[in-house]
Amino acid sequence: MLTETSSSAVPVAPSRGTLRPLSLNQVRIQGGFWSEKQELNATAIIDHCESWMEKVGWIGNFDAAVEGRLPADRTGREFSDSDVYKLLEAMAWEIGRTGDERLDARFRALVARIEPVQEPDGYLNTKFGRPGQAPRYSDLQWGHELYSYGHLLQAAVARGRSAGPDDALVRLARRAADHVCDTFGEGGIESVCGHPEVEMALVEFGRFTGETRYLDQARLFINRRGSGVLGDIELGRSYYQDDIPVRDAEVLRGHAVRAVYLAAGAVDLGIEDEETELVDAVVRQLDRTVARRTYLTGGMGAHHEGESFGMDFELPSDRAYSETCAGVGSVMLNYRLLLATGEERYADLIERTLFNVVATSPAADGRAFYYTNTLHQREPGSTPPEDEPSPRASSSLRAPWFEVSCCPTNVARTLATLGSYFATSAAESLHVHQYATGEISADIDGGTVAVRVETEYPNDGVIRVTVTESVDTEWELSLRVPGWATSGATLRDLDETRDVAPGSATIRRRFAVGDEIVLTLPVAARWTTPDPRIDALRGQRAVERGPVVLCVESTDVPFTDDVDELRVTGELSDVDGVVTVDARKMTPPEQSWPYGVNDGLVADETHSIRLIPYNSWANRGPSTMRIWLPLEEDIVRA
């Protein structure tokens, strides 16, 4: 029997901040793009992740532990336990969101297989500590034990907040968290995990349980990091953010997932400790990262080597790593800063990253994923194997599973918690940050307010918000106007329509049930020009439509398989969302040495080329693809 999911079912519950989170059941997405993705998660992705982890033995590792078959029978990488925990987290939120009792039974069965592996002192890991295995915590650089606890704690928070605190996973996680504090607290091992994650998990577990020792432990981890406690590696200490203390860093650097997870934990700590300096440090780092180290898609990580950020403005489309997990982490980080500051620019990046990284990862059928999200596919890739895990970044096509498969479960838990990213509240206001047909309610001073949203967004720019529940006093309805809507956005209320600028469009008044407010966003396709410092993008433009980055896929180009031969003329058409650009085919020079030659010849004939949302590419077999399109010379002159 499931308990009713309460308003406590929020992924993040800061004790202070400009905005308050809403729970999964206060924000119901009921139609359109994201509703379909949530449905895909419920019907395909979660099942797919579970069945693959059974198949490759990562769940079986726990059984093997119980049956004394470790290390002989262990499969997967050091951190494979964590993927099981991320699956549990996704399941927990999904159960909370839908009340799916069959999923709840599967959840309980999984927890029952993990529970007996936990040792009396709370230690829990299938990779370390047994005869024939490396000792506990003998490889903090790469062993990921604390990282795995982090995901365990997050799963327990999800379960506890959605199904109630009296739960086996919650009890198990508490023993693990206590073990971490016992082992790594004052007087214990004075180090950190090579992969940040446990920091934000400890803060949240502390918020959930009310125990301060977990927050204290997170503070220790964040304060220790950056002074070289992990030792050097060939990739450099910046790889795991142990090069510079978090308060002193100027920009996110190194392994992108590690960097955004650490930053999210630092924001959490700064909020709980009321340490403005720490939050400000992360804001400063993220500001520079967004302005100089982020792809048009919101993707982060420009190097395959080290899965890491590049230097400022080093953003090659064809080597974009843009790991799905970095996108997930960026959403988590930006959500925390949105709650802390109320600034819609964080919601802008959440929207961009959700539509163009997180939504790009799963295939249309939810049974294959991108680990990396390149912005430029030079050669058609090969089809990954159906029956075995793929290397994480070897193919241009989505793969059913990876040898390192952190991304699918990260997509699953993000889709399950999507509602919380869509709206927030404050004492006298309701804030809608993301738009989809659905219902939103919030408890504000004086009672509950609620609205119904109806929209075809992002296909269409009209967003109708109808008040369905109100209070007797004035309150504010705040609607985000995205940063890209620099002109043409309007807000209609009480038969008056006004232009609104990027940021928050707000109405403060007494609202009656039935009041309709209409926000209209200029979603028509537009050209986008890159910063002149990005060498990789010189002479190229991209097309965006609303928050959606478009691309050209060779599947849609009848006269060449190689999209690199296209040169666009600057003509752009958007007829009811069918977007085309005019392009000509370049005949490249035939030459034995590629330097010191003239440009290719551009054919006179102009073709109209269909663009599609980047998040939908590569669902029709191997292809080449570009987001950034080289311009014909006369366009460069314009």
Place this chain on the structure above:
Amino acid sequence: MLTETSSSAVPVAPSRGTLRPLSLNQVRIQGGFWSEKQELNATAIIDHCESWMEKVGWIGNFDAAVEGRLPADRTGREFSDSDVYKLLEAMAWEIGRTGDERLDARFRALVARIEPVQEPDGYLNTKFGRPGQAPRYSDLQWGHELYSYGHLLQAAVARGRSAGPDDALVRLARRAADHVCDTFGEGGIESVCGHPEVEMALVEFGRFTGETRYLDQARLFINRRGSGVLGDIELGRSYYQDDIPVRDAEVLRGHAVRAVYLAAGAVDLGIEDEETELVDAVVRQLDRTVARRTYLTGGMGAHHEGESFGMDFELPSDRAYSETCAGVGSVMLNYRLLLATGEERYADLIERTLFNVVATSPAADGRAFYYTNTLHQREPGSTPPEDEPSPRASSSLRAPWFEVSCCPTNVARTLATLGSYFATSAAESLHVHQYATGEISADIDGGTVAVRVETEYPNDGVIRVTVTESVDTEWELSLRVPGWATSGATLRDLDETRDVAPGSATIRRRFAVGDEIVLTLPVAARWTTPDPRIDALRGQRAVERGPVVLCVESTDVPFTDDVDELRVTGELSDVDGVVTVDARKMTPPEQSWPYGVNDGLVADETHSIRLIPYNSWANRGPSTMRIWLPLEEDIVRA
């Protein structure tokens, strides 16, 4: 007592081919750029390599083996033995070239420390096979045992050809080579080494000793490779060229050094086996690699990850790996094809790679090296430590030594053998491929011919060739006209001057001692435009002067430390080799999001900016640097 170095002192001695190699003492470089580099090698580089390998213990590993202190006292990576062998090869050629008896004594002392480590069956390696070490050949993917033998054999060939075959190192190498044949021959271990190298070494050792079994073994290794004998790795089988048999591949791919070493061995085998198909396969692969996967510098390898080639036209300046060793290997490969075909385009690439990769690696004082050779330094690097090895690709500044330090000794052996790359002969001809003041002699039909070359090349384009020894019959003098000399090259002979085109400028007649021929090459600085398919270079041009690639280093720019702010106007001046371009400073946009914005503002003021040879950059402290210079918009329009 050293024996007189004979005409057998050649790095490569194919049994057939269009051109014949000349020995180190038949080509004497006596002035100018390369003479200075050879002097640097003799007075600094070789000593530096030896003292560092003593300091870090890689030579001491052999002592430790003798004294039974392995594996406890072993230092360095799996392949550190090979660097000692490359040092021996450099020393052997250098002793052959100069007759330096003190160096000879050091050489003998080193060999004496290695000799007792060899086991009775010929096995020799400090990393494997002892109690506490992994068994012999238990890690063919990464263990580098055969690779190390390859360098041992090449050192022995160098010693044997320059000092005579009755030599301790030659005997030691023969035992090792026999051991390889015994162990990996028919009926033995049916595999190959993860790092190609032993293939070309075995062919050459076979040429040197006259034993066919070494050639047979090379054939086995080359024929086995490409069918997945090494097993898969996350980088993919292409990393070590085990994805496609060498005869079937269309392009060089994977780890660049591995690729060019394997290709060189394949050419050697094809020549000895008179297998045209094999040589043609490599020619085809190299043709595409040069046209689509090679940097302006001649550098190869566009990915830090896997130190590997990118896809066609994937050539980002800022992530250029362009490993020094890949440059060395490319010179070796192109030299083999020059000998085989007589086509000067191979000498073109040798020249480009020598001036712009091999010469770039060592610092002006010969005591620090580049492992990678980036074409674009975005941020000033930090100064590497003086007293400890650096990670191989972590700094923008040359480092005294690396944890993986294959490059310094590769530079040393290349500089020691430089003469052989400069000229060749055939039955009735002498071919000069590279130009420096010096003396060249060759034995042709009818006797010995010799010339003296006087030139300030590449600073100046005038190359005076004076016949100093001749024969009674007609013979041909062939002078390479570089591919970049598309107009303006002239040849003067017998008071007649004619225009000559890229390729070979030849004169066939009876020559008398004292005859002077003057080749004049148009070395003045010129703009170079990239192939329009190279995304990373769109809207940019480079400047080359003769064979030398130029760059702008921030050290030479008074008004900014960031060369990325420069926009060149297209004005280029070359006054006696002092090259300047006109450029304006761009004021980049201030923005929180780098897409959807206008270009930076370009200041009206025009500055004249000094360009320097790329090979000399970063000798004046941390700086930023660019080879490819963004154009002002109106130049893009031109």
